[in-house]
Amino acid sequence: MPIGGVWGTVAEFLLDRTRGAAEVARRLDSGEVRLGDGTTVTRDTAYRPGEWVYLHRDLPEETPVPGEIVVLHEDELLLVVDKPHFLATMPRGRHVRETVLVRLRRQAGWEQVQPAHRLDRLTAGVLLLTKDPAVRGAYQELFATRAVDKTYLAVVALPAGRDLPGEVRSRIEKTRGQLQAVEVRGEPNAVTRLEVLERVPRGGAGPTTGADDLALLRLRPETGRTHQLRVHLAGLGAPIVGDPLYPQVRDVAPDDFSEPLRLLASELAFTDPVTGRPHRFVSRRTLGLTPRETAAGAAQ
Numbered sequence: 001m002p003i004g005g006v007w008g009t010v011a012e013f014l015l016d017r018t019r020g021a022a023e024v025a026r027r028l029d030s031g032e033v034r035l036g037d038g039t040t041v042t043r044d045t046a047y048r049p050g051e052w053v054y055l056h057r058d059l060p061e062e063t064p065v066p067g068e069i070v071v072l073h074e075d076e077l078l079l080v081v082d083k084p085h086f087l088a089t090m091p092r093g094r095h096v097r098e099t100v101l102v103r104l105r106r107q108a109g110w111e112q113v114q115p116a117h118r119l120d121r122l123t124a125g126v127l128l129l130t131k132d133p134a135v136r137g138a139y140q141e142l143f144a145t146r147a148v149d150k151t152y153l154a155v156v157a158l159p160a161g162r163d164l165p166g167e168v169r170s171r172i173e174k175t176r177g178q179l180q181a182v183e184v185r186g187e188p189n190a191v192t193r194l195e196v197l198e199r200v201p202r203g204g205a206g207p208t209t210g211a212d213d214l215a216l217l218r219l220r221p222e223t224g225r226t227h228q229l230r231v232h233l234a235g236l237g238a239p240i241v242g243d244p245l246y247p248q249v250r251d252v253a254p255d256d257f258s259e260p261l262r263l264l265a266s267e268l269a270f271t272d273p274v275t276g277r278p279h280r281f282v283s284r285r286t287l288g289l290t291p292r293e294t295a296a297g298a299a300q
Contacts, residue, residue, distance in 0.1 A: 001047060001048055001051055002050075003050045007047045009044060009045055009046060010041045010045045011041065011044075012047070013047055013053075014033070023058040027055050028043060029043075032055060035054075036053070041053060060094060062096065062097050062098045063254065063255035064098060065086045065257070066084070066086070067084025067085065067086070067124075068084065069081050069083060070082035070284060072126065072281050072283075076131070077130060077274060078139075079110065079129045079130075080126065080128050080129070080268075081126075082127075082285060083100055083119055083126075083265075085123070085257075086121060086260065087099065087100055087103075087121065088121040089115050089119050089127065100115070100129075101114070110131070112132070112133055113129045113131055114129060114130055114133065114136050115127060116136060116140050116142070116143065117140070120227070122242075122243075122260070122261035122263070123263045123264070123265060124260070124264050124265070124283070125152070125264045125285065126265050126266070127265070128281070135274055138273040138274055139273065141273065142273060146223070147270055147271070148270040149220070149267075149268070150220065150221055150267070151266050151269075152218070152220075152221070152266060153219070153264045153287050154216075154287070155240065155241045155289060156217055156239060156240055156262075157213075157214065157241055158199070158213045158215045159212055159213070159237060159238075164217075165194065165236070167191065167193050167194065168194065168235070169190070169191050170232065171184050171186040171187060171188050171189050171190065172227075172228060172231055174227070180227070180245055180249065181226045181231050189223060189225060190225040190232065191221070192219055192221050192223075192228060192229060192232045193220040193222065194217055194218075194219060195218040195219075195220075197215075197216045197218055199213050199215040199216075200213065200214055201213055202214045216287060216289055217233075227245070227246070229263065233246075240262055242259045243263075244261075262287055264283060264285055264287050266282065266285075267280065268280070
């Protein structure tokens, strides 16, 4: 609640800020609104500048996301999971219940888990969470200082006869409110190492026109710009199969889970900043090049 506010009561503040939302009024009347010290807010509770007030908003209906969260590792500090495609890491926009954070926090013993980093909603694979809020910052710092070795796998549509470089360096920028990040001129701020693991002819079939081959790549990003891998591969003319944003934006319904982005965060390796132990976590999910393998991978 801002200092210097003109509201006489907490209720007036909340209703003003939410434009008189019926759900807020209902929660006030049912005693579901709390101050930071746990006090129940009534219609007559005086406004308290500089203090916190908490309430839950009503949530829209969400289509259940297919796929299970697989636990790869758990100890006294960490919970490491294998995230399915289409499941957001944290609540944002229309995705609240159907997120890794909310699914996990509904289970006993994991009420305080928080992600130490983030995977895009469309990307599957290894996700690191902390169980103790006091240590979260130490693990976040690992990712901020690039002290984590990250490996991804991707299936791309690659024109026949085209080879890929072993490394891409460019400058990537993303403007707030725009869906796509873009490569621009300037000092590189994004570096990705590439390795082709397997390549098979596709004959131009599938959603990406003009592509004759499918290739399975191992990707090692040395930086962590928004959509970095997707931008770099699209820029090389080898977009990731199933990508609805790159190279062109495609309109996909929120409940359409038929075509996953063929990108997998396959491995994380680092030295634990708290215990000093070396860690290496590997996804149990797979990506395949044939239609049967691709369908099986999407179902995981």
